[in-house]
Amino acid sequence: MNQHVDELLPFYINQALNQDDRARVHSHLTACAPCRAELEGWESIARATAAEPGDWPVPELSPLVYASLSHRPSVRQAVASAAHLIWSQRVFIANTWLLPSLGSLIGSAALVALISRSLAENWVNVPLFAVVPIAAALTTALLYTFEDDPSGELIAAAPTSLATLIFARLCLALGAIGLMGFVGSLLAALLGQAPHSLFEMVGIWLGPMLLLSALTTVTSLCVHPRFAAGAALGLWGGLLILLLAEQTGPPLLRVSLLWLLQPGWTLFAGQALVAGLLWLGTWLWLSGHPAASLHPEGRS
């Protein structure tokens, strides 16, 4: 008995084979008695499975469905629906880098509050600047994990598009990390005698957080989540090394990078604008692609 033909017998019976396979199976069956016996077995199963248990009363399409077809949600309903979708992603977030990230943020905030009392004032912004953007970027890299994403089936079969799902997760993850960063800045401002206002301190890490997360979103979807996480770590780690070297001794570069640690609304607005454009482009790109085509294996 030909094993490959044997596997096709159920689809020979239900006539779902293409012409070539059908002809091949048909030809094989004329010469192979064991396969014909197998076919008879499958035919019995097919008859039993397909047997209709009497009439199947089908209800009318519900008036409630018809009422919903032309229903346009109000702004309030749309906001509530979006909030529900974002909140529903908390299960995914809980399984990623978010919780360790939050712990790191709280720890760094406490550290800021303590060391800023005794060290030079230009160190105050370093811990949150170092931690928040990379925590956000690593969480962002794993927003959609392709091959084992728990939402795979949902994406395949529900009105929730991949773009909507990814940006719901992005909102939740960045919102949570941003909130913790804000609390850290607040603690530093209250306890650390910081030289800047609270909002200036937030702007120092918020801009890089948005920019690095947006870059990671693009890299994650265009290349691979693991590559994006590694690239973000490398980029941010390199930048921190340069900054710390400049803070503690002779700079490694001819150009000073310390301006990154100084509050500046122009700098923040530029970072936020570039991040917004990257995310807008990502949204438009995702909207034109089915989920499967984004998989790295599928693109090859």
Add this chain to the structure above:
Amino acid sequence: MPSLAAGNSGGEGTEAHALVTNSMRNYITGVLDIAQNHAADADPDLRLMQRIAAQDQAALQALYDKHASGLLHYLSGRLGDDRLAEDVLQETMLAIWQSARRFRGQCQVRTWLLTIARRRAINAYHRQIAPASRNEPFDGDEQQTAEQQSAPGRYLDLNAALLALPEAQRETLELVFYHGLSLGETAWVLHVAPGTVKSRLHRAKARLRELMDAGE
């Protein structure tokens, strides 16, 4: 009762989950290719889908008239509750209306309808049946309930023996022989690799033979 959770969203550690992960290349290159071979060009429902995407309610009614019976049969089989199945059928039609614009003809419309119905059934199962019963016998891909762990040779009737199969195997048989899906379409609906469909079919056949051996 059904193994709707088999191979679905939260199935960490399940066989289906592992198979989907490990054979993603097969899933992408195999399922898509096979499904596309049967796709839009020859699909008589494609015109209806285009009209639904253009917000034509009459087209939705026409699609419902054509497929409601099959979908209801599928949903009742999965949920074991005709009333709930009817509710899920209505939810499915609403989901079709809302997502018709995103249908890209990667598979037959019928396959897509079954996929949406399955997802809706899984949601309904977790929302309405699982919390009440506090019983999750469906985490395993082909896990058998106590009733299904029948002694060999217990059944004389093939129809009765079919009911004793693990849900994942019965669902696969139904998609192939009741709904007439191809290998790729069945894999698409179940969200598993084509190889998993083949192995489920053959395990189902072996199990049926085992259940009926003493009766022959």
